[in-house]
Amino acid sequence: MNRLIQLVRTADWTGWLGAAIVLVMLGAAIAAPLIAPYDPVAINIEHRLTAPDATYWLGTDQAGRDVLSRVIYGARASLAVGIGAVIIGALIGVSAGLFAAYKGGLGDQITMRIVDAIASIPLLVWAIAIVGVLGVGPVAIGSLQLPNEVKIVTLIGCLFSPVFARVTYAVAQRIVSADYVKARYLQGASHWQIVTGDVLPNCLSPIIVQATLLVAIGIVIEASISFVGLGVQPPQPSWGTMLSDARNAIYSGEWWLPVFPGLAISVTVIGFNLLGDAVRDLFDPRHEARTLVA
Structure with a gap:
C-alpha cells in the first residue's frame, strides 16, 4: 500500500490531467439532466443557427437546438458505448485467454486461432459491416427487443474481446507454468480456485491498462458509426451524429x-489516453523500481 501511495504521489501531471478530464466527462454524462441548460431535442426554429452568445453559449444547430445541451447529453451515448463495450470485451476476452492458457493443448490452439482470425480485421470495418447488415432497428431475440444502442455496445464489446484475450493469454501462460501454481495443484486446490485465486489476480494489471485505453477507441468507433448513420439515431444526441449533421456547415x-462536438471527442479521447498511460506507468515494475530508488 505504501508503494502504491508513493507511486500515485509521484505520478506525472499528464496522468492527473487525464483523470480530471475523464471525471469531468463522466460527471457531465451522469448529471446531464441537471446541468444541461435546455432540452437537447427541443426544436426552436426562431433561433436556428444562432452563433455562440450569452444565451446559447455554444450556439444552436439547424433545428434551433442548443449545441451545449446536445454535447453534454452526447457524452452519455459515447461513454456508455465505450465503457459498456470494454466491460463486455473484458468478460469474454479474459475468460477466453484464461481458458486457453490454463487448458493448453488443442483447446489452446483452437481458442487463440479464433481470436487471431477476429483480430485480423480492423475494428471499425467489422463494426460498420455488421451494423450495416443488421440495420439500425431493434433486434428481436425471442420476446426480447434489443435497441440499437445495446446492439452497438455488444458488437464493439465482442470486437474488443480478442485484445483482452491476447493480453490475458500472454500473462497467464507464464503464471500457469510457475512452480507455486503447480504446488497449489498438488495441495488439492481446484482448477477454479487456481484460476481465480492465483492466475487471474496476476493478470489484472495489464488488463486494467488495456481497458482504459480501449474506452477511448470505443468512443471513436461509436462516433464513426453514428457519423455514417448506423449508430445512435436522431433525434437523440450523439457526438458522431452532430458531426454528420454539421458537414455542410x-x-x-x-x-x-x-x-x-469534434472538440468533445478529441478531449475525451486524449483524457482516456493520458489516464491509460499513467495507469500503465503505475503498474510497470521498471517505473516502480525507478520511483522507489528515487
Missing part, C-alpha cells in the same frame, strides 16, 4: 456546429 460559415 463547414462551407456555410456555422463553424460552431462541427467544432464543439
